[in-house]
Amino acid sequence: MNTPVFRVGPRGRGAHRDIGAALAAAPAGAEILVAPGEYEERLRLERRVVLRPENGAGTVVLRPPAGVALTVAAPGCVVRGLVLHGADPAEPVVRVEDAAGLTLDACELDRGRVDVLGSAKASGNARNATLTLADTLDADLGDPTGGGVLLIRRTRLRGARHAAVVLDGDARARVEDTTLETIDGVGVVLSGHAVLIADRLRVRETSGSALRVRGDARLLARDSTLDGAGRNGVLVEERGEVCLDDCRVRDVGRSGVQAEHEARVHLDDCRITDAKGSAVAVGGTAHLTAHGCRIAGPAANGVVALGESEVTVTASLITRTGFTAVHLGANARARIGGCRLDGSEEHGFAVVGSADAEIVDTTVTGASMCGVHVADQATLSMRAGRIEGGETGVRLRSSTACELRECVVSGQRRTGVEIGTDAVAALYATRIAETGSAGVSVDAGARLRMDGGGIFAVGGSGLVVGRGAEPTVRGIRVDGTAKNGILFGEGARGVIEHSDLSACAYPALHIGRDAEPRFVGCRVFDCAQDVGHSEGARPVFEECVSVRVAAPSLPTLSEASTRTPRQPAAPPGVAAGVASGGGPPTVGAPVSADLAESGEAPPPPETLEDLLAELAELVGLGGVKRDVGGMVKLMQTVRMRQEAGLPAPPLSRHLVFAGNPGTGKTTIARLYGRLLKALGLLERGHLVEVDRSSLVGEYVGHTGPKTTESFNRARGGVLFIDEAYALVPAGVANDFGGEAVATLVKLMEDHRDEVVVIVAGYPGEMERFIASNPGLSSRFTRSLLFDDYSADDLVRIVEHHAGLHRYELSIPARKALGELFTAMPRGAQFGNGRTARQVFQQMTERQAMRMAEIDTPDERQLVVLDEMDLPRLVGSD
Incomplete structure (x- = not known):
């Protein structure tokens, strides 16, 4: 059948002078060809027609004097290649009425929106149909029986106000290869039961959200880009449902994707970058799933879920977030699998309120604060995860519960796993390694179960147990700690079973005052000391042994078959009754006792003359040599007066060494201890060198025992504190260093004749340090200035x-x-x-x-x- 053709033009035989006249004369199915020019008309399509320029796209401009440029009241209408200018950017430039249908192909629309109307009484269950059934929409577009239908291809729409495309009721639309830009409002608004399928849609520079879906409306967008929205990239409200497949959301003013109320959102292989708010925000009872997505550079969170929402994220990357990468609050639930979270400015995961998270096969790297932070009554389980870097690996606060299974926590600046007061943690086959301070810390009232795995090469103690905590630990390895392997603080309890500790710089096990831990079947390898006690400690040892330990308290491996006491054996030079009574073994026993036990002859004692000659041979240090020589003479006089039964003059042997690095302070301190031993004023004269990290604990109640332990190691000799001013940082209040200073001052008073303390550092800083505490200024009355070498x-x-x-x-x-x-x-x-x-x-x-x-x-x-x-x-x- 031949298609009737009607022409519109300013001249020509049989041509209509305006488009409206041609529409009035044309029957259904006719084609109207329009000559180039600008037409000031308002058109209404009441029959199925095709309207197109005679000389190609862009040659015909329709500009109404007022009102809507094009109204479609019939199904199956087609408009190709026209330029439509609206009279008012806040009004429609194109309106598709209920039960009408329009195809816009290769058109340009300016100053006005496109309205597609549907029945206000439309009903139906939006959940019964799925967005993936896109093919069914093509048939509906051809002959709608209810609701307006719109197909837009290769079209550009710009300059609208409030919105660019609006679908309401049971309206339906399909958009292909189309651009919406410079919109003073929202790009696309869907409400009611409207449905939109968009392929290769570009929405740019909207002052509001790029896409807004509410009511029971549904949106499927594929290979589309939302760029520069002033608010959200996609806003889904009420019971709306959105599926984005291979889409990009960039540089939006608020959230990249925001789901509220009962909304449902599905993201597949999408990219959300540089959002000014969170990349993905979910609230209410909304559900969101994301697979294979990349979220990069949001100013706030990567994913934030609040209310009673549910989030599932798989095989995705979340990187460079301004806040926490994934934040769960209130009663939100999240399932995260096969993801990587990298470079967040706060935490990798934060689970707070009563939220719950299940994390599988996911890596967290480079969080500025915690890899995983859990607080309030939140719960978290993590399996086969990796947490690398950050300040703390896993931090639990309040009444939280956390389970780590087959995880690795490594490279933190501070603690690997920090279990706060009243928190509950279970670590199964989990490895903690290379942290700056403790591997695992357990605060007062917290509960820890640790089964398998271990703690390796940490900068502090491996496991630190606070007052009132009672961990249950079985079958772990603790190796290469810079401090204790396991430290039980004051009043702590717990059970350690069948675990191995090796290569610990401090005693492998330290038991604080009134602590009552129980050790069953444990072994200590390759340490200088296996057990250290504080006064009142009451540990129980069952079938525990030491192997290649320099000063063992536990039975050695060769003794294990005949002696497996419940308490540690006394070390050389200590009465067995003291150790068996639960008291601390004496630190710093005379060297001769150790040598006598080994059967070796002690070396000849150093003479005062030899040591003074060694002092004189040192390069430079003229003033220091004179000061040390003067002190030696003074102490010789003190000793002679004591031997004569005369009272000794007041004398402080503690010193301040002030000087720049490398000026021989440690060398002089070591020689000073040997001189005092030669004078008979110190028992051993050995040097124990420490700094802030050796004295200041990472947790409340840890500093006192650490300072005491370092002090006890120096008993009979010299405690040399390098960069001592770091104990009282300038301008910092409530620092644990103050507790270390107070503990040190008391120990210096209680053991005034057993230890000489030398504090060292830069001259100006040392003056501030001494002035920070009256106890320091009264005990350090002499300073030696170490000049730079010429x-x-x-x-x-x-x-x-x-x-x-x-x-x-x-x-x-x-x-x-x-x-x-x-x-x-x-x-x-x-x-x-x-x-x-x-x-x-x-x-x-x-x-x-x-x-x-x-x-x-x-x-x-x-x-x-x-x-x-x-x-x-x-x-x-």
Whole structure:
């Protein structure tokens, strides 16, 4: 059948002068061709027609004087290639009425929206149909029986106010390869039972949300982009349902996707980037699923779920979030699987309120705060997860419950797993490694069950148990801790079964005052000491042994078959009754007792003359040498008065060493202890060097025992506290360092004749440190100032190291060294003696490179360090 054709133009035989006249004359199914030009008309399509420009798209402009440019009241209408200008951007430029249908193809619409109307009484269950049945919409578009129908292809719509496309009632629409831009309002609004399927839709620069779905409306968008929305990328409210497949949401003013009330949202292979709020926000009782998505750079959370909402995220990446990557609050529920959370400015996961999270096969890396933070009454389970970096790996607060199964927690700046007061945690086959402080800490009232796995190479103690906590631990390994393997604080209890501890820098097990832990079938390997006690500790040991431990209290492996006591055996030099009574073993027993036990003869005692000669041989340090020599003479007088039965004058042996790094403070401190031993004023004269990390605990109640333990190790000798000013940081209140200072002052008073304490650091900082506590200023009354080494002193230090390693400096090398040290900047990076040692090492390396180029160097060449072996200053020619 031939299609009737009607022409519109300013001239020509048989042509209509306006489009309205042609529409009035055309029968259903006719095609209307419009000549190029601008037509000031309002059109109403009441029959099925095709309307298109005669000379191609863009040549015909329809501009009504007022009202709607194009109203469609019949099904099956087609408009191709027209440019439609609305009279008012707040009004419709195109309206599709109920039961009508329109195809807009390759058109341009400006200053006005597209309205597709449906029956206000439309009913039906939006959940009974699925958005994936897109093919059924094509038939409906052809001959609607209810609700307006719109098909938009290759069309651009811009300049609308309030909204660009509005579908209401039971309206339906399909959009393909179409752009909505510069909209003062929302891009697309769906309400009622409306349905929209969009392929390759582009929505740009809307002041409101790009897409808004409410009521029982449904939206399916594929391969679409929402860019620069002033509010949300997608807002889904009430019972609306949205499915985004391979879509991109970028640079929106609020949330990338927001679901509220009873909404349902499905995201598949989507990208949500640079949202000014959260990338995904879910509230009410809404449900959201996301698979294969990438969320990057939101200013707030990656995913936030509140209310009683439910979220499922799988195989997705959430990275560079301004707040927590995944935040669950109120009664929200989340299931996270196969995901990676990277680089959040707060936590990786935060589960608070009464929320619940189940996390499987997911990695959290680079969180600025906690990898996982759980608080209030929230619960979390994590299986086969990895938490890398951050301040704390897993932190539990309040009455939370957490289960980690087959997880790895590593590389935290502070604690691996921190279990707060009243929290409950279960760790199964979980590994904690390379943390800055403790591996696992258990606060007062908390409960921990740990079965399998272990704690490795942590910067503090492996497991720290606070007052009132009672962990149950079975079958774990604790290896390579910088402090204790397991530390039970004051009054703590618990059971440790069939676990191994090895290579702990402090005693493998420390039991605090009134603590009553029970150890069953445990082993300690390769430690200096297996058990350390505080006064009143009451540990129970059953079938526990030590292997290759320097000072064992537990039976050694060879003794285990005949002796398995419930309490540790007494160490050498300590009465067995003391240890069996539960008291602490004495720290710092006389060396002669240890040697007598081993059958070796003790070395001859050092003489005062030999030690003073060793002091005189040190390079530089003229003022310090004089001060130390004067103190030795004073102490000799004190000893002679004591031997004569005369009262000793008041004397404080504690010292302040003030000077820059590398000026010999540790060397002098070690020699000072040996001098006091030679004078008979100290029993052993050994040096125990500590800093803030050795004295200050990570948790409440931990600092006192740590400081006491370090002090006890120094009894009979010298406790040297490097950078002591760090115990009282400037401008910081409520720091645990204050407790360390108070504990130290009391111990110095209680054991005034057993330990000499030397505090060291930069001169100005040490003045502030001493002034911070009256107890310090009364006990540290003498300061020794360590001046920087001169260039000549540094040359002599290099010569000293050369002699120790059988090298010689040539005369030109000595001269060049002096010039090098004179020209060297004396800034914060200058290390005095350390710098001299570094220069010597660099010279040997450069000399070795020279020798490698000589086929057969002679012995003299191998020994001499020459001018050419000197390193160059940075920036020198």
